[in-house]
Amino acid sequence: MPWFLVLQRLGIAILTLIIVSFAVFFATELLPGDVAQILLGQAATPEAVAGLRKAMGLDEPAILRFLSWLFGFLRGDLGTSYVNHMAVADLVSGRLVNSLKLAGITTLISVPVALSLGIGAAMWRGSWFDRIVSILTISVISVPEFMVATLSVLIFAVWLGWLPALSYGAADATTFGAMLKAYAMPVITLTFVVSAQMIRMTRAAVIETINTPYVEMALLKGASRKRMVLKHALPNALGPIANAIALSLSYLVGGVIIVETIFNYPGVAKLMVDAVSTRDLPLIQSCAMIFCISYLLLITLADLTAILSNPRLRR
């Protein structure tokens, strides 16, 4: 039976990918201007645009170009950028590695911190610890990330001079210390952004299970508070927690445009923004697929976690 579930998930994922690629394509088509016009900018006289379009093969209908990209993608070929004629795979690969590095380091730090704070807050609900955590998370949620990022640059780079203002070059930092320094501020900013959500969801999910009769039963039977939370309540709360984590982390690949901009970090989010502003269809589609795939992967992982942790869902 679980096999069927997994297959069903996979089928849905592939269908979602196709729908997303069509949606992104149509959205791109709605944008004013095409790549020839954008490339020529102010110098776009009708003759120049027509000449360039012809030279680039843009005179074919857009839908045909899209379909040929889609079939190429299915064969594993991401196509060639309209704008600089480099292979999209080359353009994306370096940036994707950077993004995954940043996302990975942020995950390694934010998930344990968020889980322990969230579970702790639920365990000692109403205590000063819980209150401090709640106040902190709410204030962090309310502060936009450009503010956190800019403030941290002002404090740690400009005033104190401890850290570099740009994480640009973090990707080729040689020593561990240099890497730590380069990644410190973007990771702290992102941890602020994603942890708050995870902490609140974890706390809520654990509290909800604590309130169920069987946990109360465990307590009545003499289980310690710690044992009650970790052994009885937590496994049942894992599903919603995994979902909250997946939702927060899915943001780390495509949604970090502000952090990439402020710290000048060369990741895929900026690549997508560039691609949209130059109407570079193959690059837009490839980035969209990457975001969609990473999102689906995380959601599927969360689902599987939920299924495995909760026997009732297996049926």
Add this chain to the structure above:
Amino acid sequence: MTFKPTNWTGRDDAMVENMIRRGASRRDLLKMLMASGVGMAAGGSLLLGANKAVAATPVSGGVLKAAGWSSSTADTLDPAKASLSTDYVNCCAFYNRLTFLDEQGQVQMELADTINTDDAKTWEIKLKSGVTFHDGKALVAEDVVYSLKRHLDPAVGSKAAAMAGQMSEISKIDDLTVKVVLSGANADLPTIFAMHHFMIIADGTTDFTKANGTGAFICEAFEPGVHSIGKKNPNYFKSEGPYLDGFEFFAIADTNARVNALLSGDIHVGASLNPRSVRLMDGKPGVTTSITTSGSYTDLNIRLDMEPGSKADFVEGMKYLVNREAIQKSILRGMAEIGNDQPISSANRYHNPNLKPRAYDPDKAKHHFEKSGLLGTEIPMVASSAANSSVDMATIIQQMGQQIGMKLKVDQVPPDGYWSNYWLKSAVHFGNINPRPTPDILFSLLYASDAPWNESHYKSEKFDKMMLEARGSLDEDKRTSIYWDMQEMVANEAGTIIPAFISNVDGLSDKVGGMRANPLGALMGFSFLEYVWLNA
């Protein structure tokens, strides 16, 4: 510690330095400083400091890190396609042009040894001998022929295609001589060759993933949207420079992030700061600003061939309504020169200094609006962040209109697609023009009857004739007087209002020496890497 008057900031230092570079004498400057309330003694010490900053001796070595303001996957090493600051900086570092413009706007030879003509129509270009490309190949006539001919091929998508269109014949005479024949006489050809798009590449180059030029730096790495890295060319053909061992250039799109990176010492040069960030930098140790005016402007265009611009009195009224001083002082915070509705800035040697900007006069404006019958009618003005500061300008013009009962509406539209959908198309809209080296380029691009970017659809046979006459003439005095008259014509007759020439403000670490103004744009016309040095 030199004594400085109150309210004296790094910006003022930069202004005085800039004036010295332009050739203002000590006496002129002292007079100016005293007029603005600075005492004799203080003025003297200020000038001493500024002179020192201008006349420092170059130092060799060091790797400069500089940040521009825009960069994307569309960045290119193909000079024909170059379109933004980052492209220009890279092209200037890796390639050379036949000629270049110095700070006074005079043509100097670069790869060309001489450029000769008798009739401004047939040109003979002799190349310097002994110049080599980075891959070791010697520079020959074929390279120049190939580089110039590329612009005529629509498949290349050259930004200078219109400019190159006049070259009807480009051919090799011998190994170091090229002949260019123009379809019509044009005495400005040597200046046109100084434009960034006319950089010389090796014959047959089609791959632009790495640059192979004759330039001061050899391309080590180029990743569009990320950075470019260059190292000093040991075989550079010029006797002086480059002073740097190498450079890394990238863009930080966010102005605050750019200033922060400069303040924290991560970069040595942060280009194009806005007036607000300049305030942030004033008085901070280790950083200075370089303010230069090279002729870029944001203008209000009223199309003369559509309502309401077809009513001459409306245009006249608008010219009186635009408060140029308020725009210069409040919107551009003093970092601009007041314009007089014609495109040739004071950085250009053909600028007409006798043509005064029209004074703000709401009464006269009202009179003309009444005469046009449009007073009280709602007139939309299209503005967008695509044209620098245009939204602010529109708002200020709207407020001035309100005071005399003229209803102007600000239509703010997104920057995406602005240049293809609104610019040149709407009845009243804003444009944004980058500096161009010669009056002829500006006039033929923007004001001639058949100009591709005739922003106000201005048509005048007399003007077109004068333009052709000046273009074909090799007599400097005659050209100057014609250009002065033409400036007066467009200021009075065309529907473009140019309130101010906007200054380029670059932030520099005080380690950087040798940065000067150039009429081709910010960062010494984007060629700063070849000329600046790093003090240890």
